[in-house]
Amino acid sequence: MPQITGEFEVAMTPESLSATAAQSGLGRLSLDKRYRGALDASAQGEMLSVRAGVAGSAGYVALERVEGTLDGRQGSFYLQHSGSMARGTPSLSLAVVPDTGTGQLQGLQGAMAIRIEGGKHYYDFTYDIAEAP
Secondary structure, eight states: OOEEEEEEEEEEEEOOOOHHHHHTTOEEEEEEEEEESSEEEEEEEEEEEEEOSSTTOEEEEEEEEEEEEETTEEEEEEEEEEEEEETTEEEEEEEEOTTOOOGGGTTEEEEEEEEEETTEEEEEEEEEEOOOO
């Protein structure tokens, strides 16, 4: 499976929640991303998060639609995030939502890791594009 690495920028904007969700302690953010490198794309998404009563513990889920080129192939796909922090120890699952690839990215499957180094965001994306059935 090919693996690519690149940099991305992300802007997160607080959004409103229903009254019930706001009272429960949830937070909601819109995501606006720009990927650079072999994944040359923009992405928009939504995130829900919660902070625990214990310092350093939290969780989030998000979906983002990525549109652009992947190793020269044009199309779009969705990424699904599930992240948590247990007393400062992070855990993240970030994968392509099955069967969401369009255009030349139909059949895309894969997983992404995110790194933050020196204040910059980087992605490591391992993927495959299966032949259409």
